[in-house]
Amino acid sequence: MPHDFGDAFEPITIAVIGCGNRGRTYASYAIAEPTKCKVVAIAEPRPVTRKLMTEAHLVDKTLVFEDYKDLLKASAETIQTVGKRLADAVLVTVQDFMHEEVTIAFAEQGYHILCEKPMSTNLEACFRMETAVKKAGIIFGMGHVLRYSPYTRALTEVIRSGTLGQLINIVHIEPVGFYHFAHSYVRGNWAREKDSAFSLMTKSCHDLDILCHWLFPGIVTRVSSFGSLQHFRKDQKPKEAGDATRCLDCPHERDCAYSAKKVYLDPATLRPEGWPASVLVDGIPDIENVTAALKTGPYGRCAYECDNDVCDNQIVNVEFSTGATASFTMIAHTKLICERQTRIHFAFGEIVGDMESFTVTDFRTRKSTHHAPKPEGGHHGGGDVGLIRTFIEAVRMKDQSLLGTDVTDALRSHLAVFAAEKARLEGTVVDVVQFEKEMRATYGAAQ
Known part of the structure; x- marks a missing residue:
């Protein structure tokens, strides 16, 4: 049964929809911190994966399902008979194209939701998800894990302090990694746009989001972009x-x-x-x-004999409402695996970082200070752990603000990604503010 929020000692209960790499990663927090949360239900079609997840979390067999729709049906029956959901929250860690249907279905039953990135591979679906989440009044977490690592939190604190003056420009690169790209975007699930989405969305929505996070309260006003599939042909x-x-x-x-x-x-x-x-x-x-x-x-398969079609390199130029600018590069052909490199330029200094440590230089004092935040376990520099921990706490406290973002904020960072791809395909500079207005009018979504 779901957590009683009046009892501070009861762990938050979660249902995991999709027990692949991301589902297992987030759910591992329940094993590391059993007093904070507990996996009580799962839905996973693969038999061995389902069995291993069931055993790892000691899930009652009556709450183990092959299809999320069966879990949803059982939940509806429980709500009708005893007036309670099967869990407090669900982790939506299924394939990208399923995020919309799963999120909306469980939002309608009142579950708090942590949705893996991207929100959806379809812009209209993103608007429908925003509407459903707002209507349900639930806590919503987005799998933009880069926000939640010790490194990013420490770097963001320096930015927010204002000690280096006006933030003027960011140069940010995601080195996907030569074999990582071949695995996921040539041979894997994200290789073809018709089956998933363009690579800027499936791989780098993280990065456009972190730029939006660092340049807040500015919003994206204009974008341009160039990129192509150069090598894996x-x-x-x-x-x-x-x-x-x-x-x-x-x-x-x-x-x-x-x-x-x-x-x-x-x-x-x-x-x-x-x-x-x-x-x-x-x-x-x-x-x-x-x-x-x-x-x-x-x-x-041979990496040159696949039917992949997504870009293996792309650059995005971004203008913000504050006048600040940012450039982002996604590149497949590197030794580094997702170890982002970032340079942040201020009126009176700069920050240079690599996801593990960063150096702050103050032009006025001519001094540089090195920061190496203590890393946490897991992937993304501890961002995975940071996200699930923050989400669980937000559910426990019923406080969306603890996540530092909400469903509309998440949708807007995705809008920037969709706009960038539109700019690449059309060879234009896209007015993102106007683009959002047009898309909301098209899809009947409120401002």
């Missing part, structure tokens, strides 16, 4: 690979930067939680099941 395939379409059959495999054998069968990826090999199989990855997946599944 058949015409770039090494001649030595011949007609091979799978890495395990390729004579060039040993010398290929994007060899699936190198990426997935390296000992580092075969640990129980070893990403990215863990994505390939239902359960714990090992040599046998990963090799089998590479022989027949999508992740064993």
Whole structure:
């Protein structure tokens, strides 16, 4: 049964919808902090993944479902018979195209919601989600985890202090990583726009959001963008690979930067939680099941023989209402894996950071100060832990403001991403304020 908010000692109860990498990551907080929250229900179609999640959290078998619709139905019956939901909150960690339907369905039953990014891959759906969340009056968390790491919190504190004067410009880069991009955006679920969305949305909505966060209270006014798919195409395939379409059959495999054998069968990826090999199989990855997946599944394909079409490089230029500007670059071809590099320029100083530490230089004193916030465990520099902890506390206190954002704020940072892609495709500069007005009028969404 859901948490009684009058009892400060009862853990917040959560249902996990989708028990893949993101669902497991957020849910692990319940194991680390059992007095704060508890997983009491799950929905997951893959049998081994479902079984492992059930066992890890000791979920009652009557609250284990293959399909979220069955969980939703059981919840409706419980609400009707005893007047209570099955849990206090749900984690929406299903595939991107399902975020809208799952979020709206559980919002209508009154659940507080943490939705993995992106909010949706469809702008109209984002507006519908905003409407549903506002109507339900629930706590809504967005999976923009970069906001919640110790590094970002410390850096944001310096920005907000105003000690360096007016914030004038930010230069920000996301180095996706050469094999990470090949895994997710060439061979994986986010490779084709028709199946998911453009890569600026599926990979870098984080980054446009953090720029909006740092430049608050300014809002995005105009954007332009350029980008394309430069490398992961058949015409770039090494001649030595011949007609091979799978890495395990390729004579060039040993010398290929994007060899699936190198990426997935390296000992580092075969640990129980070893990403990215863990994505390939239902359960714990090992040599046998990963090799089998590479022989027949999508992740064993030649990176130059896939049907991918999303950009592997893109730049976005942003103007804010304060007059400040920002430039963002997303690039696949780097050794760094999502280790963002940032330079923030003020009237009287600058900040240079790399997601682990940052250096603040004051032009007036000519002094530089190095900051290395103590990292937390998990991915995104502790942002995953920071987000789920903050969400649980917001639900416990019934205080949306603890998250530092709300559903409309999240929608607006997504709007900037949609506008940037519109600018890239049309070769124009997009007025984002006007774009929002037009989209709200088109989709009947209130301001």
